[in-house]
Amino acid sequence: MMTIEEFxxxxxxxxxxSEQIANECLRRIEADNPRLNAFILVMADEARAQARELDRExxxxxxxxxxxxxxxxxxxxxxxxxxxxxxxxxxxxxxxxDRDATAIARLRQAGAVFIGKTNLHEFAFGTTNEDSAFGPxxxxxxxxRSPGGxxxxxxxxxxxxxxLATMGTCTGGSIRIPAAACGTVGLKPTLGEIPTDGIVPLSxxxxxxxxxxxTVGDAALVYEALIGEPRKTPPAPVPVRGLRFGVPRKYxxxxxxxxxxxxxxxxxxRLRAAGVTLDDIEIRNAADLGTIYLHLVLADAAAYHAATLxxxxxxxxxxxxxxxxxxxxxxxxxYVRALAGREILRREVDAALGAHDALILPxxxxxxxxxxxxxxxxxxxxxxxRNVMLRLTQLFNVTGHPAIALPSxxxxxxxxCSVQLVGNRMxxxxxxxxxxxxxxxxxxx
Amino acid sequence: xxxxxxxQAVIADAERRGLPELKPILETxxxxxxxxxxxxFNDRADGQPSAISPQx
Numbered sequence: 001m002m003t004i005e006e007f008x009x010x011x012x013x014x015x016x017x018s019e020q021i022a023n024e025c026l027r028r029i030e031a032d033n034p035r036l037n038a039f040i041l042v043m044a045d046e047a048r049a050q051a052r053e054l055d056r057e058x059x060x061x062x063x064x065x066x067x068x069x070x071x072x073x074x075x076x077x078x079x080x081x082x083x084x085x086x087x088x089x090x091x092x093x094x095x096x097x098d099r100d101a102t103a104i105a106r107l108r109q110a111g112a113v114f115i116g117k118t119n120l121h122e123f124a125f126g127t128t129n130e131d132s133a134f135g136p137x138x139x140x141x142x143x144x145r146s147p148g149g150x151x152x153x154x155x156x157x158x159x160x161x162x163x164l165a166t167m168g169t170c171t172g173g174s175i176r177i178p179a180a181a182c183g184t185v186g187l188k189p190t191l192g193e194i195p196t197d198g199i200v201p202l203s204x205x206x207x208x209x210x211x212x213x214x215t216v217g218d219a220a221l222v223y224e225a226l227i228g229e230p231r232k233t234p235p236a237p238v239p240v241r242g243l244r245f246g247v248p249r250k251y252x253x254x255x256x257x258x259x260x261x262x263x264x265x266x267x268x269x270r271l272r273a274a275g276v277t278l279d280d281i282e283i284r285n286a287a288d289l290g291t292i293y294l295h296l297v298l299a300d301a302a303a304y305h306a307a308t309l310x311x312x313x314x315x316x317x318x319x320x321x322x323x324x325x326x327x328x329x330x331x332x333x334x335y336v337r338a339l340a341g342r343e344i345l346r347r348e349v350d351a352a353l354g355a356h357d358a359l360i361l362p363x364x365x366x367x368x369x370x371x372x373x374x375x376x377x378x379x380x381x382x383x384x385x386r387n388v389m390l391r392l393t394q395l396f397n398v399t400g401h402p403a404i405a406l407p408s409x410x411x412x413x414x415x416x417c418s419v420q421l422v423g424n425r426m427x428x429x430x431x432x433x434x435x436x437x438x439x440x441x442x443x444x445x
Numbered sequence: 446x447x448x449x450x451x452x453q454a455v456i457a458d459a460e461r462r463g464l465p466e467l468k469p470i471l472e473t474x475x476x477x478x479x480x481x482x483x484x485x486f487n488d489r490a491d492g493q494p495s496a497i498s499p500q501x
Contacts, residue, residue, distance in 0.1 A: 288484045291477040298474075326470050329455040331446065337481050344486040 001028075001161035004218040005234070008066050011058070018051035018058075018069025018113060021164070025071045025115050029162045036138045038147075038156040040076045040086055042116040047071065050113045057111075064111030065230040066221040073163035075154045076117035077124055078104050078209075079198040087200045088122045088132040090315040091308050101198025103167065103209050103226055110225035115163050119153030122320045124169055124202045125301060126150055127177055127389040128369065131317040136371055139182060141415060145368040148181030148389070150174040150202075151212065155182040158212050165213045165222050171202040172293060173363075173393025175210050176405035176420055180364035183407045183416030186212045187219040189428045191400030194226045203300035206293075206397045216435045219404065223428065235429060237436035238357075241275030245421075246356040251286035252392055255378055257366045263409040263417035264362045270441040271360075281352045281359070285344050286395065290387065292345065293394045295330055295338035302327030346399040349422070353401070358434050359422040363405040365391055367415035392420070402428040404435050406442045448475050448482070 001024075002010070010016045026044050033039050054069045079085050079097035086092045100108060108114075119137040121129050129137045129152025137153040139145040140160040147156040151168030155178030158166045168175040170188045179186025187210045194209045201207055211222035217234035224230050247268070253261070268278055302309075305324045313321060352359060365388050366376050375382040396403040401422050408419040419442050423431030446454075452475045459467040 285484070285486060288480070288486070291481040291484075294474070294477050295481060322464075322467060322470060325459070325464060325467055326474055329451075329458075329471065329474070331451065331478075334478050334481055337484070337487055340488075341481070341484060341486050 001164065001214070003214050004066060004070050004164050004221055005215070007070060007164060008068070011069055018054045019048060021069065022047045022051040022071050022113050022115065025162050028160060029116065032140070032160050032162070035143055036140055036156050036160055037135050038118055038137050038153040038160065038162060039073070039116045040088065040119050040134050040153070041083060043083070043114055047113050047115045054111055054113065064109070065225070065232060067107065067225050067230065068111035070112055070165065071115040071163050072107060072112045073115050073118050073154060073157040073166040074104065075120055075151050075166070075168050077120060077169050077200045078167060080104055080114055080117065083117065085200060086133070087124070088120045088134055089317070090133045091312060093315070097198070099198070102195035104198065106226055106228055107167070110230050112225070118151070118157050118166065121150035121152065122317045123200065123305070124150040124171060124174055125320050125323060127173065127386055128371070129153065130371060131319050133317065138371070139368050141183065142368065144370055145415070146181060146371050148178030148364070148368060151178045155179055155184055155186075155212055158182070158184050158214070165211050165218060168210060168212050169199055170208045170210060170397060171206050171297060172390045172397050175208070175212060176363050176393045176403060176418070177389055179212050179405040180416065180418030181368035183410070184212050184214060185216055185219050185407070186210070186405040187223055188396065188403050189223060190402045190425050193426070193428060201304055203297045204304075205296060205300055208397065216404065216406065216432060216439045220432045220436070223432065234436065235433050238433045240437040240441065243275070243357045243434065243437065244277040244279065244355065245271070245358050245360045246281035246352050247278050248283050248286070248352065248359060248361055249280050250282050252361045255365055255383065255388065255391065256362060257378055259411040260362055260365060260367065260417050264419060267408045267419050267442045268360070271438060274441050276438070278360070279356065281356070283345070283348050283352060283395070285341065285348060288341055289345065289395050289398065290391070292338045292341040293390070293398055295334050296342065296398070298323070298327030299330040299335045302330070342398050345395060349395070349399045349401055350425070353422070353424050358431060361420055362392055363418035363420040364389060367411050367413070367417065396422055401425050402431045404431060406435060406439060408442050448479055451475070
């Protein structure tokens, strides 16, 4: 499938139309969604009508910019006016959104065509997309495997060419994890940068919204629309020679699948050869990360779900319900300890970035896991899938730093590997410029 | 409340509420909470440096 940038050029050269690209996405959805289960709702009629109207606008001289006429799929956690926001849960039965989430309104204003709403781990509370009231989404590269989560249907829809971009949300890695599992780019901007109103929350203190795309340039175009500052072209890359990256090996490289490790080291070597300086650095309290994240997300999620856990517990997926119930037992004093730890981690990441343009580390320690697997073998030891999948991404949800996942080659079995770059808070644009510069070196030739 | 006391209380509550399957994940949470309380960033009212000793 063409990128947003390629589509924009073809559209303005009158070589295609919004309606044509929407129909192509809908054709792929019809052909492949039955086996991938990426969509909860396909908005075929609405998408065609939107696309025709945008074609009329362009013919009349009104050009909304780079997203004009671009088919985008939306995680079914965002409100789109007039449609249900299911959060992949029976708890939300009967819901119809009466207005767009702010992020959706900005995309609509920028000319995006909403092709449908995508499957996810129920209430975004999981990394595999297995616990959904609509059944698991599947990875287009190997349908026996998870597309990652929680934005698994989103990543699957993009990787299968059912949309040119997709919107995800991210509380512990739910944009970057599925991007890594499906071989796409995934951008988590700085915490608070993109409004989360009109998005069903998981943790109001750690939720982010952001795009998954085929390229960094496309991610920049969607990001700029999301912050309300659309521009005609992506930002220019910085010169790659002279960049300096911190590599947090301790903790972050301790537990890696051997092929993921190999692809990461190869990407580092290509960057080094291109003139990037790489310094090993340490996030001193990284080992405390998992417990800090756990106490925050459990308590935040439990507060939101307390009423429905009492009134309709049978409507939750079993595993999600149990995790939410666990959150109701977190003591206030331990939540406060986690908040203190969060501030320590934020300062440590700020300090690590002080002398560096970005941090670089793998995104996902393993290739996409098999659906149904509770554990995965790493270095001959069985590790819990959920903990492993969150291990490298959740830090930057806790601290709020922007992070972007880029494909970095594949395993011998053809499964994608991924590298993430992390930038300074409130400097997502700078991170994107760095990522644009590095993309040709990180992505395996 | 110590973690052991807390764990006994919450397991009893979960069983009372018909959720005995919560027990193993509450035990996991208890281990995580022990680690959180033992982290070196915790401060103390007596001014002593940071961490509470991990409980066995």
